[in-house]
Amino acid sequence: QVQLVESGGGLVQTGGSLRLSCAASGRPFSSYAFGWFRQAPGKEREFVAAISWNGGSTYYADSVKGRFTISRDNAKNTVWLQMNSLKPEDTAVYSCAAKFPGGPVVTEFQYEESNYRGRGTQVTVSS
Numbered sequence: 321q322v323q324l325v326e327s328g329g330g331l332v333q334t335g336g337s338l339r340l341s342c343a344a345s346g347r348p349f350s351s352y353a354f355g356w357f358r359q360a361p362g363k364e365r366e367f368v369a370a371i372s373w374n375g376g377s378t379y380y381a382d383s384v385k386g387r388f389t390i391s392r393d394n395a396k397n398t399v400w401l402q403m404n405s406l407k408p409e410d411t412a413v414y415s416c417a418a419k420f421p422g423g424p425v426v427t428e429f430q431y432e433e434s435n436y437r438g439r440g441t442q443v444t445v446s447s
Contacts, residue, residue: 322346322436324416329441332406336445340401342416342438350374350394353422356401357431358412358443365431368414369401373422381428384410406445415440 328340342354355370369390370379378390389402399416417434431437 322349322352322418324418324436324438326414326416326438326441329414329443331444331446333446334407336406337402337404338406338443340403340414340416340441340443342399342401344397344399344418346436349397351422352418352420352435353426353429354390354392354399355417355419355429355431355434356390356399356414357417358410358414359440360409360412363412365415367428367431370426370429371399372424372426374424377425379427403443406443408445408447411443411445413440413442 323345325343350373353372356368357365358368359365367381371390371392375392387405392399416438418436419434
């Protein structure tokens with residue numbers, strides 16, 4: 321069992337930055353790839369970013385490429401999502417998810433493919 325808890329969300333103005341954290345407890349953290357997903361009101365959940373077991377491989381949705389950075393520290397059992405140049409369309413509930421096995425290379429994966437998921441943290445970008 322892996323428990324995931326997100327934090328770091330909040331209200332920010334257009335162009336601002338936020339850093340989301342996903343703290344994990346339970347099974348060996350390094351066994352999993354991690355992904356960030358988001359869901360805006362009235363919209364389907366969408367993939368944002370993913371990272372391989374050791375951080376050597378990352379993958380981003382086109383909509384956030386160049387603005388968001390996913391990273392992890394296996395010693396701290398934590399995954400981060402640094403979000404810069406935020407736009408109103410980034411407003412959503414952001415959730416992290418763990419997918420087994422981690423593997424050396426990561427690409428986009430579906431939320432439903434993940435083994436464990438957090439409850440999410442709200443990000444609101446005002447115009």
